[in-house]
Amino acid sequence: MPLNIDFQQILLHMLNFVILFGALWFLLYKPVKKYIDAREEEYKKASDEAKRKRDEADAAMASLDEELSKKRDAANAERTALAHEAQEAYNKRVAEAEAEARTIIEHARSETEAIRRKAVSDSREDILAVTIKSVENAAMSGDEDVFETFLEAVESEGKK
Amino acid sequence: MPKKKKIVSAVILAALVILLLVGSILVPGREKEPIKEAMRDGVLHESAKVAFFGLEVNPGLISAFTVSGIIIVLCIIIRIFVIPRFTEIPGKLQLLLEQAVKLFSGLASSNSPHRNGLLGAYIFAAGVYIFISTIFELLGIQAVTVSGASVSLPAPLADINGAIAMGFMSYGFILVSGIIHGKAHGAINALKDFSLPISMSFRLFGALLSGALVTDLVYHYLPLSFVLPSVVGVLFTLLHAIIQTYVLTMLVSVFYGESTERHEKGKRSKSSKTSGKEVIA
Numbered sequence: 001m002p003l004n005i006d007f008q009q010i011l012l013h014m015l016n017f018v019i020l021f022g023a024l025w026f027l028l029y030k031p032v033k034k035y036i037d038a039r040e041e042e043y044k045k046a047s048d049e050a051k052r053k054r055d056e057a058d059a060a061m062a063s064l065d066e067e068l069s070k071k072r073d074a075a076n077a078e079r080t081a082l083a084h085e086a087q088e089a090y091n092k093r094v095a096e097a098e099a100e101a102r103t104i105i106e107h108a109r110s111e112t113e114a115i116r117r118k119a120v121s122d123s124r125e126d127i128l129a130v131t132i133k134s135v136e137n138a139a140m141s142g143d144e145d146v147f148e149t150f151l152e153a154v155e156s157e158g159k160k
Numbered sequence: 161m162p163k164k165k166k167i168v169s170a171v172i173l174a175a176l177v178i179l180l181l182v183g184s185i186l187v188p189g190r191e192k193e194p195i196k197e198a199m200r201d202g203v204l205h206e207s208a209k210v211a212f213f214g215l216e217v218n219p220g221l222i223s224a225f226t227v228s229g230i231i232i233v234l235c236i237i238i239r240i241f242v243i244p245r246f247t248e249i250p251g252k253l254q255l256l257l258e259q260a261v262k263l264f265s266g267l268a269s270s271n272s273p274h275r276n277g278l279l280g281a282y283i284f285a286a287g288v289y290i291f292i293s294t295i296f297e298l299l300g301i302q303a304v305t306v307s308g309a310s311v312s313l314p315a316p317l318a319d320i321n322g323a324i325a326m327g328f329m330s331y332g333f334i335l336v337s338g339i340i341h342g343k344a345h346g347a348i349n350a351l352k353d354f355s356l357p358i359s360m361s362f363r364l365f366g367a368l369l370s371g372a373l374v375t376d377l378v379y380h381y382l383p384l385s386f387v388l389p390s391v392v393g394v395l396f397t398l399l400h401a402i403i404q405t406y407v408l409t410m411l412v413s414v415f416y417g418e419s420t421e422r423h424e425k426g427k428r429s430k431s432s433k434t435s436g437k438e439v440i441a
Binding site: 004005006008009010011012013014016017018019020021023024025027028029030031032033035036039 | 204215217218221224225228231232235236238239243246248257258261262264265280281282284285286288289316319320321322324325326328329
């Protein structure tokens, strides 16, 4: 054959390679590939599990956020209501206090007036009594300084 | 060591080197075969035959069996002692093995997305075989020819029979897979590229032979046989090993992908076809 081509040797080369292919496939390629695939599968599982847990955590977080938001809204509404209520109570209390104060002032004013009136009345009576007494004394003693005595008596009564 | 003694030693060594160099150039050697004959023998291996179980075969076949034997023994050792001790955090050897397997399985899955289990194993075996058998020639293991002369075992694929075997077997693998997976369409796809086995065989043979011939030429002339062969031989061999491994495995996976692709009615995948042509180019 040209170029020293020999079919027998070609077949022997093929036989050699087929044996080598089988050996490499079963002894090296397959076990190493199996190991790599198993490891990839394991990592994929771990990754999927981590993703699932992250999704769950995200969902729980979202739920908690929603709940928190609702509670915050409720608290805000309650606070507003309480503030409004407190304001009303305050206003009511202030109004009551003002009314009470007005009553007390009115009462004090009327008492003061009564006392004043009584004092005036008492003073009049005293003045009248002193006057009468002085006049009596003057009439009894016949003294010229009766008026001066009267005035002194009035003055002393006034000081009392 | 004293300085004087060092100088004397260096001078003696240099004198010895010069003396041997001059002597080897001046003293006439054995009658060398002419370069033409050496090249012809390098290509055809007509004269240097080696006995193999009663047959007279090319040294390339001995290389092929030797390489396969070495690889299989290594595989057995790795299977028994290394693979069962694989760990979550890989060591250097585990990383090397995993990377090699992932390289070829990735090449297979990227070129043939539908069916690639066997393809990955095939191109892994072909890649390992081509790479190691090409580097094997660097070892310079000697064999005795039937005429009693010594011959350095070449790369198995530098023997045309080895290259033809590899090319035709790869084509046969593609054709059979095409028939099994792609039915008539796959078979037609594979058959229309009937020149593929010849092109693959001669590409392998030519590439490896050219390297061997260049190295032979360098070795043939005494003035070129200092320092240069170590650079030329090793670099050329390593480059051949890497390039030919890549080319053959890529070709096989691309054509395999084409012949086993799922044929959809009214649609023809042009991308894989283009990639096949591109690879050939």
